[in-house]
Amino acid sequence: xxxxxxxxxxxxxxxxxxxxxxxxxxxxxxxxxxxxxxxxxxxxxxxxxxxxxxxxxxxxxxxxxxxxxxxxxxxxxxxxxxxxxxxxxxxxxxxxxxxxxxxxxxxxxxxxxxxxxxxxxxxxxxxxxxxxxxxxxxxxxxxxxxxxxxxxxxxxxxxxxx
Amino acid sequence: xxxxxxxxxxxxxxxxxxxxxxxxxxxxxxxxxxxxxxxxxxxxxxxxxxxxxxxxxxxxxxxxxxxxxxxxxxxxxxxxxxxxxxxxxxxxxxxxxxxxxxxxxxxxxxxxxxxxxxxxxxxxxxxxxxxxxxxxxxxxxxxxxxxxxxxxxxxxxxxxxx
DNA sequence: ATATTTGCAAAGCGTTTGCACGGTT
DNA sequence: AACCGTGCAAACGCTTTGCAAATAT
Numbered sequence: 443x444x445x446x447x448x449x450x451x452x453x454x455x456x457x458x459x460x461x462x463x464x465x466x467x468x469x470x471x472x473x474x475x476x477x478x479x480x481x482x483x484x485x486x487x488x489x490x491x492x493x494x495x496x497x498x499x500x501x502x503x504x505x506x507x508x509x510x511x512x513x514x515x516x517x518x519x520x521x522x523x524x525x526x527x528x529x530x531x532x533x534x535x536x537x538x539x540x541x542x543x544x545x546x547x548x549x550x551x552x553x554x555x556x557x558x559x560x561x562x563x564x565x566x567x568x569x570x571x572x573x574x575x576x577x578x579x580x581x582x583x584x585x586x587x588x589x590x591x592x593x594x595x596x597x598x599x600x601x602x603x604x
Numbered sequence: 605x606x607x608x609x610x611x612x613x614x615x616x617x618x619x620x621x622x623x624x625x626x627x628x629x630x631x632x633x634x635x636x637x638x639x640x641x642x643x644x645x646x647x648x649x650x651x652x653x654x655x656x657x658x659x660x661x662x663x664x665x666x667x668x669x670x671x672x673x674x675x676x677x678x679x680x681x682x683x684x685x686x687x688x689x690x691x692x693x694x695x696x697x698x699x700x701x702x703x704x705x706x707x708x709x710x711x712x713x714x715x716x717x718x719x720x721x722x723x724x725x726x727x728x729x730x731x732x733x734x735x736x737x738x739x740x741x742x743x744x745x746x747x748x749x750x751x752x753x754x755x756x757x758x759x760x761x762x763x764x765x766x
Numbered sequence: 767a768t769a770t771t772t773g774c775a776a777a778g779c780g781t782t783t784g785c786a787c788g789g790t791t
Numbered sequence: 792a793a794c795c796g797t798g799c800a801a802a803c804g805c806t807t808t809g810c811a812a813a814t815a816t
Binding site: 552560562 | 676678695697698704706708710711714715718719720722723724725726727728729730731732733734735736737738739
């Protein structure tokens with residue numbers, strides 16, 4: 443059956459090859475923020491006739507079409523998620539690498555106000571929180587660790603902040 | 605004369621080689637957010653006996669020592685600035701690539717509140733605004749441009765938001 | 767039929783690293 | 792003197808690309 447993203451591709455008149463269909467399906471089914479290698483892994487499971495170069499090209503194409511959004515949570519690899527309705531942000535659990543999505547209208551307004559004060563309109567913004575679960579036995583502080591390094595490309599928890 | 609950063613190095617007992625002294629001076633004098641190539645260029649102007657590998661190593665060392673902070677404004681290259689007193693954020697002018705610094709205590713509080721609502725303590729956060737100057741003849745929209753791409757490593761304007 | 771897309775392997779880019787040499791303490 | 796820092800060039804990890812073969816419209 444046609445995946446949500448495949449439908450978007452057709453709407454935009456993209457040539458639908460087998461490979462694109464597979465990547466579209468993988469992305470439609472993903473509830474997380476996979477990187478290219480992970481996408482490649484998942485796509486390969488559905489169809490071996492895919493090279494990682496094609497995944498890179500497809501992901502880039504989808505991004506240009508506004509179907510996909512690229513995220514950078516640190517650690518060198520880009521990660522992707524289907525474009526959603528409203529803007530939302532990410533809280534990365536520094537212990538586990540899990541990504542929690544949240545939104546907060548108040549924050550957007552504040553950003554617009556700050557930019558305005560400096561004489562700018564906000565074109566886009568980047569916000570990521572790196573946090574540690576509360577009220578649990580805290581591991582010994584490891585200040586030299588770059589918390590970005592251990593981010594995992596699987597798993598996401600969605601949470602609303604208001 | 606001894607640069608501000610050189611003093612910090614000595615305090616921490618780092619071995620002060622000619623190269624480190626030069627990089628320290630370049631960083632002390634920088635009011636902006638240079639990338640490694642730019643640092644290398646500026647350092648080379650003061651002393652040819654520097655290789656880019658050493659700049660990479662020095663910058664990494666200084667970061668580990670808390671003397672320097674690494675920034676990622678997109679575009680693939682890391683950029684650096686001396687650690688300042690309080691936390692501040694960056695607004696990048698998408699037309700010119702200029703970086704404007706600002707701070708906003710209200711924002712920090714809001715972030716802490718959002719994280720708390722989700723059961724987390726904020727370990728660190730990343731916030732960048734990409735904006736366009738207001739009230740000027742707007743260039744034709746170029747939606748396909750990745751605004752991050754054209755970010756320049758020179759030039760910074762400091763501004764306070766409250 | 768024709769323009770696009772693909773796979774492969776090679777190249778690209780920023781960054782790191784092994785090694786022998788050189789400088790700092 | 793002992794150790795650590797340096798230069799060079801090679802290696803790295805992620806991403807892009809040239810080219811000829813395969814495929815969608």
